Amino acid sequence: MSQSLDNTIAPSLSGGTIIVRRRLSKKKLRRFKPYLYLLPAVALLSIWMYRPLLYTFYLAFQKWSMVPGTSPVFVGFDNFEHLFHNKSFIDSIGNTIFYTVGLLPFSILIPMILAVVTDRMESKSKNFYRAMFFIPMILAPVSVSAIWRWLFHPSNGLVNYLLVKLHLIKEPIAYFSDPGFAKWIILLITGWKMIGFSTIMFSAALTSINREYYEAASQDGAGSFRQFVHITIPLLSPMIIFMLTMSILFSSQWTFAYIDMLTTGGPYGSSTNIYYEMYRFAFSSLNAGLSSAAALLFFVVFGLIALGLNMVSRKFAFYDN
Amino acid sequence: MRPSVRGSKTTASNKYFHTVGVLLIMKRMAKGALALMAMSSMVWLSACGSASKSAGAAELGALDPANPTKITFYSYSLAYPTMKAGMEQLIKEFNDTVGKEKGVVVEGVADSTMQQYKADISAGKEVDVVQHTFSTLDSSRLSLGFKAYEDIFPKDQLDEHLKGISPNALELGKIDGKMYGLAFTFSTPIVFINGKLFEEAGLDPAKPPKTWDEIKAASLQIKAKTGKDGFGLTPSNGWITEGLILSNGGQVLAKDRKSADFGSDASIAAIQMWKDLYHNGASAPGTENELAEQFMAGNLGMYVSSTALHSGAKKAADAGGWKLYGAALPQFGDTPSVPVNSGSVLAVRPDSAVKTAAVWEFIKFVTGDRGYTIITSQIGYLPLRTGLADDPNGLKDFVEQNPLYKINLDQLTRIQPVAIWPGDNATEMAKVFTDAIVKSVMSDDDVKTTLTTAQNEINGMMP
Numbered sequence: 001m002s003q004s005l006d007n008t009i010a011p012s013l014s015g016g017t018i019i020v021r022r023r024l025s026k027k028k029l030r031r032f033k034p035y036l037y038l039l040p041a042v043a044l045l046s047i048w049m050y051r052p053l054l055y056t057f058y059l060a061f062q063k064w065s066m067v068p069g070t071s072p073v074f075v076g077f078d079n080f081e082h083l084f085h086n087k088s089f090i091d092s093i094g095n096t097i098f099y100t101v102g103l104l105p106f107s108i109l110i111p112m113i114l115a116v117v118t119d120r121m122e123s124k125s126k127n128f129y130r131a132m133f134f135i136p137m138i139l140a141p142v143s144v145s146a147i148w149r150w151l152f153h154p155s156n157g158l159v160n161y162l163l164v165k166l167h168l169i170k171e172p173i174a175y176f177s178d179p180g181f182a183k184w185i186i187l188l189i190t191g192w193k194m195i196g197f198s199t200i201m202f203s204a205a206l207t208s209i210n211r212e213y214y215e216a217a218s219q220d221g222a223g224s225f226r227q228f229v230h231i232t233i234p235l236l237s238p239m240i241i242f243m244l245t246m247s248i249l250f251s252s253q254w255t256f257a258y259i260d261m262l263t264t265g266g267p268y269g270s271s272t273n274i275y276y277e278m279y280r281f282a283f284s285s286l287n288a289g290l291s292s293a294a295a296l297l298f299f300v301v302f303g304l305i306a307l308g309l310n311m312v313s314r315k316f317a318f319y320d321n
Numbered sequence: 322m323r324p325s326v327r328g329s330k331t332t333a334s335n336k337y338f339h340t341v342g343v344l345l346i347m348k349r350m351a352k353g354a355l356a357l358m359a360m361s362s363m364v365w366l367s368a369c370g371s372a373s374k375s376a377g378a379a380e381l382g383a384l385d386p387a388n389p390t391k392i393t394f395y396s397y398s399l400a401y402p403t404m405k406a407g408m409e410q411l412i413k414e415f416n417d418t419v420g421k422e423k424g425v426v427v428e429g430v431a432d433s434t435m436q437q438y439k440a441d442i443s444a445g446k447e448v449d450v451v452q453h454t455f456s457t458l459d460s461s462r463l464s465l466g467f468k469a470y471e472d473i474f475p476k477d478q479l480d481e482h483l484k485g486i487s488p489n490a491l492e493l494g495k496i497d498g499k500m501y502g503l504a505f506t507f508s509t510p511i512v513f514i515n516g517k518l519f520e521e522a523g524l525d526p527a528k529p530p531k532t533w534d535e536i537k538a539a540s541l542q543i544k545a546k547t548g549k550d551g552f553g554l555t556p557s558n559g560w561i562t563e564g565l566i567l568s569n570g571g572q573v574l575a576k577d578r579k580s581a582d583f584g585s586d587a588s589i590a591a592i593q594m595w596k597d598l599y600h601n602g603a604s605a606p607g608t609e610n611e612l613a614e615q616f617m618a619g620n621l622g623m624y625v626s627s628t629a630l631h632s633g634a635k636k637a638a639d640a641g642g643w644k645l646y647g648a649a650l651p652q653f654g655d656t657p658s659v660p661v662n663s664g665s666v667l668a669v670r671p672d673s674a675v676k677t678a679a680v681w682e683f684i685k686f687v688t689g690d691r692g693y694t695i696i697t698s699q700i701g702y703l704p705l706r707t708g709l710a711d712d713p714n715g716l717k718d719f720v721e722q723n724p725l726y727k728i729n730l731d732q733l734t735r736i737q738p739v740a741i742w743p744g745d746n747a748t749e750m751a752k753v754f755t756d757a758i759v760k761s762v763m764s765d766d767d768v769k770t771t772l773t774t775a776q777n778e779i780n781g782m783m784p
Contacts, residue, residue, distance in 0.1 A: 065443075065464035065465070065745075066443035067442055067443060067464060067465055067466060068442070068443070068445040069466070070464075085781070086749075087753070087778060088752070088753075088756070153611060153614070154605070154606055154607045154611055154615070155549075155550065155605070155607070155611070155614075155615040155618070155620045155621070156614065156615070156618055156620070171602070173606075174605075174606035174607040174608070174611065176608055176611070177555075177556075177557070177606055177607055177608045177611070177763075178606065178763075179763065179764065263608075266557060266756070266759065267556070267557065267756075267759045267760075267763060268756035268757070268759045268760040268763075268764075269756055283436050283439060283440055283443075284436060284439075284748050285460075285746070285748040285749055286439055286443070286460075286464050286465070286748075287745070
């Protein structure tokens with residue numbers, strides 16, 4: 001092919017060359033067309049995702065304060081060594097697992113129940129309840145934090161007031177400065193916001209289930225619970241696994257704002273997570289290398305989790321094709 | 322490259338076209354690269370030029386009132402409601418008077434968490450003056466390019482300006498003999514007292530508790546009689562903790578600043594006392610904001626904090642119908658307490674001779690007589706030009722009307738500097754120290770083990 005083309009094109013003076021060249025350029029254009037369509041997406045991803053990602057890998061082996069005029073200095077694996085000797089980072093790993101596991105009921109169990117219950121309601125009530133569940137999702141984390149801080153205030157808060165009035169506690173509790181409560185409150189607030197998002201996702205997934213399955217099952221004498229277990233759950237399985245993936249991968253990100261606003265990771269690191277520590281290393285200690293090393297570890301561990309969930313999805317998700 | 326291109330021309334014309342194309346692109350790239358190199362060398366040269374200018378220490382550029390020089394001032398006081406108005410007045414008055422006359426415009430940037438200036442420096446923005454806390458000054462000096470006053474401002478002008486400022490205060494921003502920060506907003510810890518709760522508990526707010534034992538007794542009495550918390554000191558406060566340790570004969574950092582030294586028996590005993598208050602209901606739980614809010618709401622008998630809260634506390638007292646009293650930092654037994662300073666220094670990083678001149682004008686104004694008068698009367702910090710407190714044209718009337726300032730001025734005579742953690746890891750060290758104190762006070766963990774572990778961890782981070 002190349003030989004014949006070479007021969008055709010070689011005598012550049014012949015009149016047929018132009019036609020061949022046009023054909024060739026059309027062919028080339030056709031071949032490049034898909035790439036042209038992909039170009040904007042690839043360019044954006046490269047600029048905003050892959051370049052910073054690769055740069056993070058590079059920085060993980062450097063020492064750098066990010067100050068203009070200074071250059072990163074290669075330090076090998078020093079950042080990783082410091083990371084594993086850093087007590088607050090070690091503590092943050094345990095908390096990250098706590099938030100990840102603790103968020104699962106708020107991202108899967110409760111929303112699925114709410115979605116199923118509201119699904120059987122008449123249109124107006126259904127929309128009303130779903131809107132109620134979704135409202136927390138659209139509230140700004142700063143306002144949400146301020147409201148929860150007032151509610152849980154040790155001396156002026158409504159929660160303490162009611163608990164003391166009901167004789168459930170003797171002394172008011174300072175929830176955000178108590179190591180036993182701080183991370184539970186962060187989890188509760190994040191979960192409260194998460195429920196709205198997940199409920200909408202499950203509700204959308206429910207509407208795509210064919211009603212005939214339920215009719216057939218009910219004619220065969222299956223009750224609501226059996227219908228839920230044998231029809232709803234299997235047909236919701238792709239959404240369950242999707243939400244499971246979202247919840248696990250983003251739990252650290254979603255808790256970040258409340259940690260920053262309400263506890264700043266304290267008391268003594270009891271409510272921090274890996275995300276918050278990465279932020280602290282980079283923008284409080286100005287140690288881009290240490291932060292990048294933590295980010296690299298985070299990327300590898302959560303990348304493996306994502307791959308595992310992908311395999312689970314292929315094995316267990318049931319698609320009603 | 323050229324011979325191989327010529328060779329390919331003779332073999333296959335498509336390769337020829339391709340190669341010629343590549344060559345053309347390469348030529349263009351080479352041109353571009355040359356242009357880039359030329360530009361970058363120009364940038365480099367100009368950078369060298371500006372660097373050499375600013376390195377030409379103590380030379381101030383010429384300011385032009387017709388074409389004012391803009392400088393940025395990052396301030397955490399601008400972000401807090403109790404301090405914002407005073408700080409805005411300070412900046413506005415400068416811009417309207419000296420700034421207008423000399424040709425300087427100061428733009429205030431609110432920086433509540435003291436992270437914004439770091440992020441902006443990292444992003445290449447112009448950050449000229451920062452209201453900087455003491456404990457991490459060394460780290461900023463090393464990593465953020467803050468400059469020593471002696472290196473950039475004319476010696477005679479600097480010496481002249483520093484006259485009248487408390488010598489103790491001047492020492493606080495010095496590292497390795499050079500002043501990297503000039504004390505700006507400054508206070509010592511004070512016990513704010515709610516007179517109404519004191520009286521309801523049968524205590525006399527005019528004769529406040531002096532020792533920690535008396536604090537405990539008064540706190541429990543207030544709680545028993547009024548049902549409200551008697552005393553509050555946030556375990557995560559950081560700086561007042563240091564005063565507690567020093568008051569009992571301990572120290573936080575060794576004298577040579579080469580090792581942490583808060584694991585001694587004296588330090589442990591001080592923290593143990595605080596733990597006792599906390600676990601026996603004599604110290605209210607809560608974060609710094611929560612305790613401040615509790616005190617302002619009239620629900621806390623005594624609250625130890627900086628005088629920066631004075632204006633807010635006074636307004637709250639007036640609004641709530643109670644009288645605000647004060648006391649010095651409590652002492653252990655008969656030994657007078659050793660307070661440390663809170664507040665900030667002004668750290669500077671002008672990048673040209675003109676900017677240096679503009680920054681110098683701003684520094685002179687805000688740390689001059691008028692500046693400190695505004696800072697004290699409108700915000701609540703101490704006048705570091707202590708003579709102002711006796712000056713009828715300065716703050717004499719103000720101090721007489723607000724006797725809490727006398728307590729603070731008295732404490733200035735025995736003040737010790739807050740620990741400036743050394744090296745790049747200063748922020749991490751400060752965090753480990755604070756976390757260890759919080760854990761020692763709040764949890765059931767052994768104080769000695771917790772402090773010793775933290776001390777070893779910090780010593781492992783020393784430069």
